Structures are given as structure tokens and as C-alpha cells.
Amino acid sequence: MGLLSLFRKAPSSANLAKERLRIIVAQERSARGSPDFLPLLRRELLEVIHKYVNVDPSAVQITLGNEDGHEVLELSVFLPEAQRGA
Amino acid sequence: MAEIIVVTSGKGGVGKTTTSASIACGLARRGKRVVVIDFDIGLRNLDLIMGCERRVVYDFVNVIQGDCSLKQALIKDKRIETLYVLAASQTRDKDALTTEGVQRVLDELANDGFEYIICDSPAGIEKGAHLAMYFADRAVVVVNPEISSVRDSDRILGLLASKTSRAEKGNGGVKEHLLLTRYNPRRVAGGEMLSVDDVKEILGLDVIGVVPESPDVLSASNAGLPVILNDNSDVSHAYEDAVARLLGETVPLRFVAEPKKGLFARIFGS
Numbered sequence: 001m002g003l004l005s006l007f008r009k010a011p012s013s014a015n016l017a018k019e020r021l022r023i024i025v026a027q028e029r030s031a032r033g034s035p036d037f038l039p040l041l042r043r044e045l046l047e048v049i050h051k052y053v054n055v056d057p058s059a060v061q062i063t064l065g066n067e068d069g070h071e072v073l074e075l076s077v078f079l080p081e082a083q084r085g086a
Numbered sequence: 087m088a089e090i091i092v093v094t095s096g097k098g099g100v101g102k103t104t105t106s107a108s109i110a111c112g113l114a115r116r117g118k119r120v121v122v123i124d125f126d127i128g129l130r131n132l133d134l135i136m137g138c139e140r141r142v143v144y145d146f147v148n149v150i151q152g153d154c155s156l157k158q159a160l161i162k163d164k165r166i167e168t169l170y171v172l173a174a175s176q177t178r179d180k181d182a183l184t185t186e187g188v189q190r191v192l193d194e195l196a197n198d199g200f201e202y203i204i205c206d207s208p209a210g211i212e213k214g215a216h217l218a219m220y221f222a223d224r225a226v227v228v229v230n231p232e233i234s235s236v237r238d239s240d241r242i243l244g245l246l247a248s249k250t251s252r253a254e255k256g257n258g259g260v261k262e263h264l265l266l267t268r269y270n271p272r273r274v275a276g277g278e279m280l281s282v283d284d285v286k287e288i289l290g291l292d293v294i295g296v297v298p299e300s301p302d303v304l305s306a307s308n309a310g311l312p313v314i315l316n317d318n319s320d321v322s323h324a325y326e327d328a329v330a331r332l333l334g335e336t337v338p339l340r341f342v343a344e345p346k347k348g349l350f351a352r353i354f355g356s
Contacts, residue, residue: 012277012278013277013278014274014277014278014279014280014281014284015277017232017233017284018280018284018288020233021233021236021237021280021288022288024237025236025237025240025288025289028237028240028241028244029240029244032244
């Protein structure tokens with residue numbers, strides 16, 4: 001192990017941790033200022049969509065962003081393969 | 087004018103109480119009048135770390151509820167003349183702490199001439215943690231170089247920036263400092279542990295101290311001796327440096343580099 005470790009570059013799990021943290025922290029910070037109603041809005045929208053299409057709960061994404069000084073509420077729904085165009 | 091410093095982290099077990107005790111001792115050793123308060127209602131522990139558990143007669147909640155005077159509840163440290171401890175109560179009543187009550191006690195401590203009030207926050211983001219940080223002027227955010235601790239700290243930073251008296255009044259907010267504990271330079275060098283710079287970059291805070299991982303912390307708590315008082319330990323030196331930085335001194339970071347290994351150890355060592 002001693003001799004080998006002189007030559008072998010160990011894969012860095014610290015870098016992995018850093019990357020994961022960078023993403024989750026940025027995501028949570030951006031959610032921090034957003035209104036509290038987003039989770040509820042998401043749930044109610046999901047219920048309505050569910051009446052017509054059988055979508056996975058994780059297939060509905062709501063984000064509140066800022067584009068050119070305007071607040072943009074973005075809603076994306078990923079429809080399951082079989083029901084597309086139905 | 088007393089300065090109120092909250093020691094907080096979000097995650098439990100990262101070294102808040104150890105840090106509170108050591109910072110309080112460090113400031114008091116420099117002649118400052120210091121009181122350290124345990125906000126962990128129901129799970130009192132600062133008394134054990136400070137080694138005064140058998141001298142707790144009245145506690146923080148007793149003072150708030152008017153069962154005794156503040157003077158009766160303050161425990162004078164036996165080692166350092168200017169240091170006092172205010173213990174948490176063991177009550178299970180979560181609502182024992184009130185904003186008004188905490189403010190009254192802090193005001194009275196300031197009027198009594200204390201220069202530093204160290205608030206040892208409980209883990210989590212519930213009422214005790216909220217009240218520990220609410221009146222703070224500065225915050226020492228204790229972080230382990232570990233993914234869940236860093237994330238929880240960022241959550242706490244969000245609360246410090248919004249749910250504190252200073253944030254609400256808009257007078258500059260709470261000054262935040264990062265203190266890394268359980269730091270292992272060897273593992274950092276091996277790419278197994280987040281480095282000081284990694285954590286600093288992710289949280290965007292200035293580093294007030296880096297405390298190396300060491301068995302001295304456990305033996306100090308076993309003995310009820312705040313680890314900063316063990317002058318033979320690197321941990322003590324690291325906390326001394328942190329105290330100096332809190333007081334505005336510029337001190338280079340120590341204990342962040344891996345000790346140099348000889349060629350023999352590099353070939354045959356682990």
C-alpha cells in the first residue's frame with residue numbers, strides 16, 4: 001500500500017462532496033427567498049393534472065426564477081411515455 | 087456594552103458546547119468578564135463540559151420565571167476569576183423560554199458589567215436555537231468538514247440573516263464567523279475530507295478557527311475541563327487563535343497542513 005500510494009492518484013471523495021454541496025446549497029439558497037405557497041401550489045396542480053393524466057409526483061417541477069428583471073414562474077410536467085399525444 | 091455571541095451549527099454533535107466553553111474560557115483568561123449560557127433546555131450539558139454540574143442550584147428558566155435572582159443562578163468558575171456559567175434547566179416544558187424572558191436576562195447581564203455573553207445553542211432549528219441566536223451581535227457557526235454539517239450550517243446562516251433581532255431591525259445583521267472542528271489535515275491531503283477552503287467557498291464566510299481532530303477533546307470533557315485549558319494540546323492552541331481573531335487580532339491559521347513525512351514513512355507507512 002505504502003509503495004503503491006506513491007504512484008496511484010486516489011479518487012477524491014472530497015471533490016464529490018464539494019460538488020454535491022455546491023448544487024444543493026445553491027438550490028436551497030434560491031428557494032430561501034421564495035414564497036411559502038410554492039409547495040402547496042405544486043401539490044394542488046399535481047392533483048388537477050392527476051385527474052387527466054397519470055403522472056409521477058416527481059414529474060411536476062415548479063421554479064420561481066428571475067429573467068431580465070421579471071419574476072418567472074416556470075412549470076414543467078413530464079408526461080409518461082404511453083400517454084403522450086393521447 | 088456587552089457583546090452577545092451565539093455558538094450555533096444546526097447539526098448536533100459537531101462541537102458547539104466544546105467551542106462555547108473554550109471560547110468563554112479563552113476570553114475570560116484575557117481578563118474579560120464573560121458569562122456562558124446553555125440554551126439547550128431539557129438537555130443540559132454545558133455544566134458537564136465546564137465541570138460545574140454539582141454546583142447547579144438554579145438555572146436559566148428559574149431566572150426567567152422569577153424563582154430566583156440572576157445572581158443566585160450564576161455559577162462562578164473556580165479556575166478563572168471573571169467567568170460565570172448559567173445552566174440550562176432540565177424541564178421538559180419547551181415553552182419555558184420566552185423572547186421577553188431571554189431579553190430581560192441578557193439586559194440584566196449587560197447591566198451587571200459582563201463584556202461577553204456566549205450563547206450555547208441547541209442543535210436543530212426549534213425554539214431554543216431560535217432564541218439563542220435572536221439577540222446575537224455575532225455568530226460562531228461550528229462546522230465539521232462533512233457534507234451534512236455544511237448543509238445544515240447554510241440553513242442556519244439563512245436564519246441568522248432573517249430571524250434575528252439585528253436582521254429584523256436592519257442594523258447591519260449578525261456578523262457571522264466559521265469555525266471548523268474535527269479537522270484532519272492528513273485526510274484532507276488524501277482527498278477524503280473537505281478542506282478549509284472548500285467549506286469557506288461553499289458557505290462564503292471568513293474562518294475564525296480550525297480545530298484539529300484530537301483525542302484531547304474527549305479526555306477534556308471526561309474531566310470537566312474546557313479543552314482550551316489543556317495547554318499541551320493543539321486543540322487548545324487552535325481555540326486560543328480563534329479567541330484572538332474574535333478580538334480582532336490577525337493570526338495565521340495553524341494545524342491545517344499535514345505533518346511532513348519522511349521518505350521511509352512514505353514508502354513503508356500506511
